[in-house]
Amino acid sequence: AQPSAPAPISAPLRALEFGQLNFLHTTDTHGWLAGHLEEPSYSADWGDYVSFATRMREKAEAQGQDLLVIDTGDRVEGNGLYDSSEPKGIFLSEILRHQHIDVITSGNHELYKQNTSEAEFLSTVPNFRGKYLASNIDISHPETNELVPLAPRFKKFTTKKQGIRIVAFGFLFDFTGNYNNTVVQPVEKTIKEDWFQEAIRDKEVDLFLVAGHVPAHSPEYWAIFEEIRRIRWDTPIQFFGGHEHIRDYAKYDSKAFALASGRFMETIGFTSIDGLSTGDQSSAASSPVFKRRYIDNNLYSFYHHTGLDEESFPTENGLNVSQLITESRSALRLDHVHGCVPRTLWTSRVPYPNPNSVFTWLQTRVLPDSLKDESRGEVPSVAILNTGAMRFDIFKGEFTQDTIWTISPFTNSFRYVKDVPYEKVQLIMEVLNKQPKVLETLESGSKLSPLPCPENLARAAYFTTEVVEEDLETQPVYNIAGSHQAPLSVDRLDEKILPGYTTKDDAGTDGDDTVHSPISFYEVPNCIQALLSADKSGVPETVDLIYIEFIQPHLAMAAKFASLDVDFFKDSEVYMPSTTLTDLLLAWVKKHWKCE
Numbered sequence: 001a002q003p004s005a006p007a008p009i010s011a012p013l014r015a016l017e018f019g020q021l022n023f024l025h026t027t028d029t030h031g032w033l034a035g036h037l038e039e040p041s042y043s044a045d046w047g048d049y050v051s052f053a054t055r056m057r058e059k060a061e062a063q064g065q066d067l068l069v070i071d072t073g074d075r076v077e078g079n080g081l082y083d084s085s086e087p088k089g090i091f092l093s094e095i096l097r098h099q100h101i102d103v104i105t106s107g108n109h110e111l112y113k114q115n116t117s118e119a120e121f122l123s124t125v126p127n128f129r130g131k132y133l134a135s136n137i138d139i140s141h142p143e144t145n146e147l148v149p150l151a152p153r154f155k156k157f158t159t160k161k162q163g164i165r166i167v168a169f170g171f172l173f174d175f176t177g178n179y180n181n182t183v184v185q186p187v188e189k190t191i192k193e194d195w196f197q198e199a200i201r202d203k204e205v206d207l208f209l210v211a212g213h214v215p216a217h218s219p220e221y222w223a224i225f226e227e228i229r230r231i232r233w234d235t236p237i238q239f240f241g242g243h244e245h246i247r248d249y250a251k252y253d254s255k256a257f258a259l260a261s262g263r264f265m266e267t268i269g270f271t272s273i274d275g276l277s278t279g280d281q282s283s284a285a286s287s288p289v290f291k292r293r294y295i296d297n298n299l300y301s302f303y304h305h306t307g308l309d310e311e312s313f314p315t316e317n318g319l320n321v322s323q324l325i326t327e328s329r330s331a332l333r334l335d336h337v338h339g340c341v342p343r344t345l346w347t348s349r350v351p352y353p354n355p356n357s358v359f360t361w362l363q364t365r366v367l368p369d370s371l372k373d374e375s376r377g378e379v380p381s382v383a384i385l386n387t388g389a390m391r392f393d394i395f396k397g398e399f400t401q402d403t404i405w406t407i408s409p410f411t412n413s414f415r416y417v418k419d420v421p422y423e424k425v426q427l428i429m430e431v432l433n434k435q436p437k438v439l440e441t442l443e444s445g446s447k448l449s450p451l452p453c454p455e456n457l458a459r460a461a462y463f464t465t466e467v468v469e470e471d472l473e474t475q476p477v478y479n480i481a482g483s484h485q486a487p488l489s490v491d492r493l494d495e496k497i498l499p500g501y502t503t504k505d506d507a508g509t510d511g512d513d514t515v516h517s518p519i520s521f522y523e524v525p526n527c528i529q530a531l532l533s534a535d536k537s538g539v540p541e542t543v544d545l546i547y548i549e550f551i552q553p554h555l556a557m558a559a560k561f562a563s564l565d566v567d568f569f570k571d572s573e574v575y576m577p578s579t580t581l582t583d584l585l586l587a588w589v590k591k592h593w594k595c596e
């Protein structure tokens with residue numbers, strides 16, 4: 001772990017059940033390879049994970065079993081270790097490559113920008129040659145401009161100990177927000193292509209392995225499942241997914257399961273399968289047995305599951321990677337303090353609006369204090385921001401160079417349209433906050449990216465519907481009864497059962513390795529608005545409508561519903577040129593949250 005990481009806290013743990021074939025899985029790490037430096041439950045770093053994977057492989061192989069390591073993308077954007085360097089990602093890429101990964105895929109974040117996808121093509125794919133799969137992504141070659149596969153479409157391999165014959169794929173969900181140097185072909189179309197049809201007709205296969213940046217429960221995975229089942233009615237299928245930032249496990253049939261392993265290096269997913277055929281030896285078992293566990297990413301869990309301790313657990317490679325992370329953080333000055341946070345602000349642990357909500361803080365303090373374009377003088381305005389723009393809670397204490405990227409990694413700036421009737425703005429807000437179907441599909445047929453953070457969409461079933469009194473306290477406590485998932489915090493360390501993930505999935509409620517008490521998780525709107533007006537006494541007739549540029553296509557759609565005759569693509573202008581949300585937040589923190 002990193003020198004400043006908090007020590008993990010002992011807690012009751014559920015055991016891992018090994019099988020013939022075992023997997024470790026990460027997804028949506030978003031640059032958090034240093035682990036969480038303020039949350040003991042997730043305080044292990046990528047170096048510890050390198051050691052853990054090695055020790056787990058040794059353990060499996062000593063028992064004549066196999067272990068494979070999977071990563072399903074969104075490795076970039078969301079932490080200083082990625083975002084703070086120039087160019088972005090040069091430190092992260094060097095750290096990442098030290099893990100032995102058997103199958104790795106791209107997420108949507110690898111494709112938002114041209115430089116990110118090109119770095120993927122020129123560095124990550126070669127670093128993981130033979131392991132990186134891209135079943136439905138092409139990229140315009142940076143030198144020739146020719147459209148080429150980002151990586152091989154699939155691969156076939158045989159496991160070392162058991163001789164299990166695996167055909168593996170690597171998919172991305174039907175993403176449409178990519179920059180135009182890449183092409184993401186819809187999954188449903190890709191699976192009709194000859195190469196896929198041939199691959200699933202291979203009779204010498206014991207397991208289909210579908211890794212992808214695709215939600216565990218999703219139409220895309222359902223389509224792949226059905227296509228494979230049309231040809232291979234009983235070959236086992238193990239899916240690994242991601243994108244929703246949640247722990248999840250989906251049962252497609254008794255021989256096909258999908259695991260999703262959370263977000264931000266909080267979770268190492270584990271699955272095992274027993275009863276597979278191996279090579280030409282058919283299995284004695286009538287049906288394979290699938291198991292799953294969500295491991296809290298900390299050394300207490302790692303020691304327990306490997307049966308090792310502080311002395312015997314770390315590998316030389318793992319220790320070197322931890323050291324490399326420390327050096328990279330230091331070179332990037334990620335511990336540099338910009339200010340001191342007076343009280344913790346939550347994205348979804350408290351209801352909105354609330355004095356402890358990040359969104360209330362933005363609405364009432366940051367946006368009104370910061371959004372001012374000199375060229376517009378005292379013209380009243382309304383600013384609209386999508387809640388997905390804020391990625392993480394802000395903990396009480398030091399606000400560092402790392403914090404700014406964990407909360408606001410996107411480089412979006414602001415645009416505006418002049419003289420919009422205030423009542424139309426209110427109608428637009430109503431449309432934007434209708435969940436989520438109204439604004440899902442453009443006339444072109446392409447889908448709009450959701451406005452809130454992915455957790456917020458995926459966890460609708462877990463929302464705390466009645467406000468828990470304690471969540472309204474100045475600093476809420478966390479061991480609250482209810483049934484919802486949410487990350488663990490730094491407080492309340494005095495109790496044996498600590499608050500944390502309490503996952504419910506298709507296999508039940510015993511998936512988390514650590515037994516936790518649950519935490520509240522409140523729904524937040526898709527968008528918030530702030531009225532910026534010198535005259536606080538009344539509502540203005542017309543306003544400048546300022547918005548974060550990410551929501552421009554959504555606004556264009558919403559304007560139609562609100563009968564507002566504005567072409568947001570043609571009629572808008574840049575507001576506060578060269579200023580991003582990240583810049584605004586940092587400037588506000590430096591000015592208002594000075595350390596004593």
Ligand SMILES: Nc1ccn([C@@H]2O[C@H](COP(=O)(O)O)[C@@H](O)[C@H]2O)c(=O)n1
Nearest residue numbers: 243388389410449450451452453454550
């Ligand atoms: N420039 C951007 C990009 C994304 N978002 C928000 O993030 C969501 C996607 O998050 P994943 O990690 O699941 O890919 C997206 O739906 C937006 O809410 C943004 O605000 N600005």
